[in-house]
Structure formats: structure tokens, C-alpha cells
Amino acid sequence: MYQRNKVFTAACSTLLLFGIILISLGSILPSLTAKFKINDLSVGKLVSLLPLGILAGSLIFGPVADRYGYKILLIASVVMAVIGLEGLIFTNSFLILQLFIFITGIGGGIMNGGANALVADISKEYKGANLSLLGVFFGIGALGMPLLLGILSKHFQYLSIISAIALFMLISLIYIFLIQFPQPKQAKGFPLKDAIKLLKEPALLLTSFFLFFESGVEGLINNWTTSYLQGRLKVSPYKALYALSFMVVGLTVTRLLLGAVLKKISSLLILFISLLLIAVGSLMLIYTASFGIAFIALVIIGSGFAAGFPVILGYIGQLYANLSGTAFSISLVIALTGNTLLNYLFGIIANRYTISSLPVLLLACIICMLVLLILIKQIIRSKVKI
Numbered sequence: 001m002y003q004r005n006k007v008f009t010a011a012c013s014t015l016l017l018f019g020i021i022l023i024s025l026g027s028i029l030p031s032l033t034a035k036f037k038i039n040d041l042s043v044g045k046l047v048s049l050l051p052l053g054i055l056a057g058s059l060i061f062g063p064v065a066d067r068y069g070y071k072i073l074l075i076a077s078v079v080m081a082v083i084g085l086e087g088l089i090f091t092n093s094f095l096i097l098q099l100f101i102f103i104t105g106i107g108g109g110i111m112n113g114g115a116n117a118l119v120a121d122i123s124k125e126y127k128g129a130n131l132s133l134l135g136v137f138f139g140i141g142a143l144g145m146p147l148l149l150g151i152l153s154k155h156f157q158y159l160s161i162i163s164a165i166a167l168f169m170l171i172s173l174i175y176i177f178l179i180q181f182p183q184p185k186q187a188k189g190f191p192l193k194d195a196i197k198l199l200k201e202p203a204l205l206l207t208s209f210f211l212f213f214e215s216g217v218e219g220l221i222n223n224w225t226t227s228y229l230q231g232r233l234k235v236s237p238y239k240a241l242y243a244l245s246f247m248v249v250g251l252t253v254t255r256l257l258l259g260a261v262l263k264k265i266s267s268l269l270i271l272f273i274s275l276l277l278i279a280v281g282s283l284m285l286i287y288t289a290s291f292g293i294a295f296i297a298l299v300i301i302g303s304g305f306a307a308g309f310p311v312i313l314g315y316i317g318q319l320y321a322n323l324s325g326t327a328f329s330i331s332l333v334i335a336l337t338g339n340t341l342l343n344y345l346f347g348i349i350a351n352r353y354t355i356s357s358l359p360v361l362l363l364a365c366i367i368c369m370l371v372l373l374i375l376i377k378q379i380i381r382s383k384v385k386i
């Protein structure tokens with residue numbers, strides 16, 4: 001019999017590793033560029049391989065978790081991440097480098113989806129609150145990595161630091177191997193017909209497309225904020241990165257608070273407040289010419305991001321408990337697609353018009369999310385606690 005706290009710890013350590021993985025590639029990209037003497041076009045290809053791998057991992061993990069359970073899944077994800085990171089550091093072949101980055105992405109996608117689905121499964125109540133606490137560890141990994149690199153880079157090269165961190169991941173692997181996990185929900189055989197039917201479920205599609213926009217606006221802020229602040233407010237790259245870091249701090253701290261708040265306040269009300277926060281922050285970005293106000297706006301936006309994924313994934317976990325892994329896979333693939341498409345769309349907008357259009361696109365996305373949330377309420381209010 002598994003112990004819930006030990007399994008929750010395993011999920012948290014896994015999501016912390018995912019936060020590290022997402023930051024690692026960007027941190028060592030200059031070193032890889034110099035090592036392989038590649039141009040901007042090749043760099044773009046490298047950068048695109050990680051999210052492509054994450055998308056593939058997100059597609060894989062659900063059916064595997066439902067059929068074979070989480071233990072083998074999380075072990076495989078950590079092994080792939082370690083092999084991928086070590087491989088991209090030590091290879092001298094650009095072709096093999098691309099393969100290792102893709103493998104790292106697959107491992108990361110499995111980590112992210114598997115950890116969230118696992119916590120949803122072991123949470124008999126307060127799924128959203130527990131998923132919010134889980135999300136804190138992603139923030140710790142994503143924030144801690146630049147800090148660690150900054151400290152250690154005075155004495156070691158980036159590539160050596162990443163290699164050591166990859167080996168450190170083996171501690172998590174050993175822990176996952178030693179503890180017991182919940183039994184597979186579909187141990188007698190995967191119900192393919194039932195899984196296919198999920199693609200026609202209105203509640204799953206509506207919640208997934210809410211995450212389509214949630215992931216999209218998060219991606220827009222993560223990818224374009226520094227350029228926006230430098231282009232519109234003429235701030236230094238250092239200040240822009242500083243503001244972006246505190247956006248992540250706002251998200252992480254708010255998720256920590258939500259772990260308690262969601263046990264007392266309606267999760268649907270929290271989502272409406274979250275959308276309001278993002279809208280307020282976006283309006284502040286539109287009308288300010290002050291870096292200080294823009295800084296505050298980004299912290300507010302980060303706080304607004306905190307509830308989206310935990311609450312919506314909590315709903316999905318309640319609605320589709322027997323195939324929660326597969327439902328999470330479908331939802332996360334749609335969410336990641338939104339991230340990709342909305343970032344591509346803004347690239348076109350910024351090129352044709354101006355990067356100052358960023359907050360306007362954020363507001364447009366918030367309106368879409370508000371409409372979807374109203375529809376979600378109508379469909380699921382009699383099925384889950386909202």
C-alpha cells in the first residue's frame with residue numbers, strides 16, 4: 001500500500017526537476033552556440049526541439065500511466081532527462097545534440113504531466129489546492145536554477161554545472177524506485193474506445209481550451225516580456241530579466257497561498273479573480289511608461305497565472321478519474337499547442353505592427369478565457385465541486 005505523503009514528495013521532486021530542465025537549455029545555449037559554431041537559424045531549430053519533445057512527452061504519459069501506473073513512467077522520465085542533459089553536454093555531433101535535446105524534452109513532458117496527474121489521483125479532495133502546492137516546486141526549480149548558475153559560474157563552466165545537476169537528478173530516481181505508488185487504474189487492458197470518446201467530451205474540450213489560452217498567455221509573457229520592456233520602456237536587459245524573474249516569484253508565492261485558500265474559497269471564484277488580475281496587469285502595461293509600474297504589473301500578472309492550471313486540472317481529475325492520465329494528456333497537448341500558436345501569432349503581429357501590442361493580445365486572450373469559464377461553469381457545476 002502506498003503512502004500518500006511519500007508519493008506526493010516524489011511528484012514534487014519530479015516537477016522541481018522539470019523546472020530545472022526548462023531553464024537549463026536557455027542557460028547553456030550560448031556555450032552550445034560557441035562549441036558548435038552555429039548560426040541563428042540553427043539556434044532556432046535547437047530551441048524549438050525542447051518544446052516539441054515536451055509536447056511528445058505530454059502525449060505519451062497519459063495512456064502509459066493509466067495502463068502501467070506512475071512508477072515506471074516517472075523512472076523513465078528521469079532517466080531520459082539525465083541521458084538527454086549529459087548527452088547534449090558531451091556530444092561533439094550537432095545531429096546527436098538535436099536528438100539529446102528532443103529526448104530531454106520528452107522526459108520533461110512526461111515529468112510535468114505525470115506529476116500533475118499523480119497528485120490529482122492521490123488527492124481524494126482539494127485536488128486544486130494540492131496541485132497548486134505541487135506547482136510551487138516547479139517555480140523553485142525554475143527560479144533556483146539561474147541563482148545556482150550565478151553562484152557556481154564563478155568557479156565552474158556552465159556545461160560542467162549542468163552535467164553535475166543532471167547526475168544529482170539520480171537522487172530523485174532512487175527515491176522513486178524505493179517507494180510504492182498507486183496501482184494502475186487500467187491494469188487489465190487499456191480501454192482504447194473510452195479514451196477516444198474523451199475527444200468528444202464537451203467538458204474536457206472546454207477545460208482544455210481554457211488551458212490553451214492559459215498556456216498561451218504564460219508563454220507570451222515568458223518569451224516576449226524582456227523584448228517588450230527593452231523596446232517600449234527602453235530598460236536594460238538586466239532590468240527586464242529582473243522583472244521577469246519577479247513575475248515567476250509572484251506566481252510561485254501565490255500558488256503557495258492557494259494551497260490553503262482553495263480549501264476555503266470557491267475555486268471558480270478564484271479563477272475569475274485570476275483573470276481579473278491578468279487583465280489589470282495588462283492594462284497597466286498598456287498605459288504606463290514607468291519601469292516601476294511595469295514591474296508591479298508583471299508581479300500582478302504572475303499572481304493571476306497561479307490558479308489556472310491547478311484548478312482546471314483539478315476539475316479534469318474529478319471528471320475523468322478512471323482515465324485521468326489520458327484526460328490530462330489530451331488537455332496538456334491542447335494547452336502546449338496554444339502556447340506554440342499564440343507565440344507564433346504574436347511574432348507575426350510584432351513584425352507587422354509593434355511589440356507594444358503584447359498587452360492587447362493578452363487582453364483578447366483573457367476575454368476568450370472568460371467566455372470559456374462561463375461555459376465550463378454551466379457544464380460541470382452539477383458534476384464537480386466548484
